Amino acid sequence: MTDPDRPDPAAPGAQTPAVASATLLADGLAHHEAGRLAEAETAYRRLLDQDPGNSDGWNLLGVVRAQQGDARACVRCIRSALAIREAPEYLYNLGTALRDLGRLDEAVAAYERVVRLAPDRADAHMAVGALHQLRRQPIEAIAAYRRAIAIRPDSAEAHSSLGMVLQEVGQREEAIAAFSAAILHKPSHAEGHSNLGFALQGLGRLSESAAAFAVALAFRPEFPEAWSNLGNTFKEMGLLDRAVAAYRTALAQRPHFPEAAGNLAMTQHYASECGNADFLATARESVARLGLATGVTAPPRAFPNAEDPDRPLRVGYVSGDFNSHPVGYFLESVLAAHDRAAVTIHCYANNVRRDALTDRLRARADVWRDIAGLDDDTVEGMVRGDGIDLLVDLSGHTAGNRLPLFARKPAPVQVSWLGYFGTTGLPAMDHIIADRHVVSPGEERFFTETVWRLPGSYLCFTPPSDRVPVTPPPMLGTGVVTLGCFQNRAKITSATVALWAGVLAAMPQARLLVKARQMGDAGVRQALRDRFAAHGIAANRVRMEGESPRADYLAGHGRIDIAVDTTPFGGGTTTAECLWMGVPLVTLRGDRWAGRIGESLLHTLGLADRLVADSPADYVAKVAALAGDPAALADLRAGLRGRLEQSPLCDGPGFARGLEAAYRAMWQGWCRKR
Structure with missing residues (x-):
């Protein structure tokens, strides 16, 4: 019997099933290529109703479903295609869908099946490399990108991706070579020029870095990442106005750009024309811009934490700087000294770079979780699952921060400490830890958090593991006074140059040694010479040097x-290290937290009356007084390390008890409000 609804193959004009399938497939592809996804889906479904064994139809239906935002449906469709026929293209599409679902292990397996079936598929090797990069497996990522380059030596994208991983693992020269290769094969590759600028910036080759970013922006003016990174280069060169302008351009192009917002907030602390009111306004602007003013999850969920004011507490530290960084240096001894009967310590590490200090910090934590690359939903789940009572931000608006996580309020009490020197602007941040020197009475109005002052300094210094010995003042042998500053170039503002020029003018036989990573750049050195020359200071009185290995850097203090100190942004870690090396530091009392860290340290050592100046004239007088009494200077120098070691600044257990008392009081305050 003939089915009246099915064409008779013998009838004139009737299509065979194969021809009908090909027609429906072509119809679906035409809609698909034109972007008519609903019509394409209808055609593919009609094809599969007629020909359920058509693997191409299942694959293409899966692609459409992925483009419509349903990656799970895509996976089901493509698995149906693979059950019929294993094809590299199907596997590639499956890998992409699994990647979008966050199922990275399965995605890698799918892409690796592609390269087994089609070893010359450079795109599959690239996809494997990108997934290894996401999973923090740089060695595997590098190998995959190199395989892609072996197949496609002219692929700018492959060279650029390889350079990014090399940059992450600290192989900066190799990264520069990879980015240069990307540009060679595609001179208009804006990403390659931008990445090259970033790598050169990391090596302190700042003039070249700025030029590379300029080329990137010439090819793509709407490139917010390049603008933000160019701003960082300008900041390191001491060109603060240009840095601020670059950040604002980045934010105009992408208003929701946390890195650029943080860079802008950070850079204002270096600028003399900005003050506490500006820092607060910018923090609030950043929080509003990023949608963090009222949190990103609404309404906030209840906390299951037991409301017992006296029980042991779970404290979580969140930072992108659990490595050889000021945060790591100041945190190490505190982490080791925490009373485990009173607190359990969880560290949430958002840093990609890891080193020996990372390993030591990890060993001192009760629980360590790597969160770099994880989204805020996932990390919030971790924090809540760990039952954290107090979550401590160690970054503020600096690089690697997770302020959007804190905006979600994943812990009952949230505290900012150590990594920043101003308000976060977050309504969800309850407290900020300071001391009476860095935040003077009456300045609470510049913080959205409750200012919690510790009785002594808010810092606890971990002495360097390199036991470089203290040496006598070099002037005893040379007869010439050598002043020195080992802080970064951005802190050497016009106000700082004027201050130092006043000292050099008052002490005609003195000379100045400036040592910083940025001073390795010839253009930076010349620009600073020009600034001193404008104050009548000859070039031969100011010596500039680039960075050195840490032990050599510490030993360099023996030459001054x-x-x-700098102004308005003074030293912190460099001040503590300078004092450790026996070198007294004269600082000018500042108008902001970042300009008072030295004052806080020197008050703790009982040296404020000799080393903290109230005015530029007092600054000059205090430096001259030290230089004018070589015997007293030698005596001070010989005892300075011992004074530091015996002070609260190096008393990790004592500091930890005070910090734990603050945490306890904060927790009890939360319990009372319940």
Whole structure:
């Protein structure tokens, strides 16, 4: 019997099943290529109703479903295609869908099946490399990108991706070579020029870095990442106005750009024309811009934490700087000294770079979780699952921060400490830890958090593991006073140059040594010479040097008699290290937290009356007084390390008890409000 609804193959004009399938497939592809996804889906479904064994139809239906935002349906469709026929293209599409679902292990397996079936598929090797990069497996990522380059030596994208991983693992020269290769094969590759600028910036080759970013922006003016990174280069060169302008351009192009917002907030602390009111306004602007003013999850969920004011507490530290960084240096001894009967310590590490200090910090934590690359939903789940009572931000608006996580309020009490020197602007941040020197009475109005002052300094210094010995003042042998500053170039503002020029003018036989990574750049050195020349200071009185290995950097203090601090942003870690090396530092009392860290340290050591100046004239007088009494200077120098070691600044257990008391009081305050 003939089915009246099915064409008779013998009838004139009737289509065979194969021809009908090909027609429906072509119809679906035409709609698909034109972007008419609903019509394409209808055609593919009609094809599969007629020909359920058509693997191409299942694959293409899966692709359409993925483009419509349903990656799970895509996976089901493509698995149906693969059950019929294993084809490299199907596997590639499956890998992409699994990647979008966050199922990275399965995605890698799918892409690796592609390269087994089609070893010359450079795109599959690239996809494997990108997934290894996401999973923090740089060795595997590098190998995959190199395989892609072997197949497609002219692929700018492959060279650029390889360079990014090499940059992450610290192989900066190799990264520069990879980015240069990307540009060679595609001169208009804006990403390659931008990546090259970033790598050169990391090596302190700042003039070249700025030029590379300029080329990137010439090819793509709407490139917010390049603008933000160019701003960082300008900041390191001491060109603060240009840095701020670059950040604002980045934010105009992408208003929701946390890195650029943080860079802008950070850079204002270096600028003399900005003050506490500006820092607060910018923090609030950043929080509003990023949608963090009222949190990103609404309404906030209840906390299951037991409301017992006296029980042991779970404290979580969140940072992108659990490595050889000021945060790591100041945190190490505190982490080791925490009373485990009173607190359990969880560390949430958002840093990609890891080193020996990372390993030591990890060993001192009760629980360590790597969160770099994880989204805020996932990390919030971790924090809540760990039952954290107090979550401590160690970054503020600096690089690697997770302020959007804190905006979600994943813990009952949230605290900012150590990594920043101003308000976060987050309504969800309850407290900020300071001391009476860095935040003077009456300045609470510049913080959205409750300012919690510790009784002593808010810092606890971990002495360097390199036991470089203290040496006598070099002036005893040379007869010439050598002043020194080992802080970064951005802190050497016009106000700082004027201050130092006043000292050099008052002490005609003195000379100045400036040592910083940025000073390795010839253009940066010349620009600073020009600034001193404008104050009548000859070039031969100011010596500039680039960075050195840490032990050599510490030993370099033996070449200076007196350290001179910067303004308005003074030293922190460099001040503590300078004092450790026996070199007294003269600082100018600042108008902001970042300009008072030295004052806080020197008050703790009982040296504020000799080393903290109230005015530029007092600054000059205090430096001259030290230089004018070589015997007293030698005596001070010989005892300075011991004074530091015996002070609260190096008392990890004592500091930890005070910090734990603050945490306990914060927790009890939360319990009372319940």
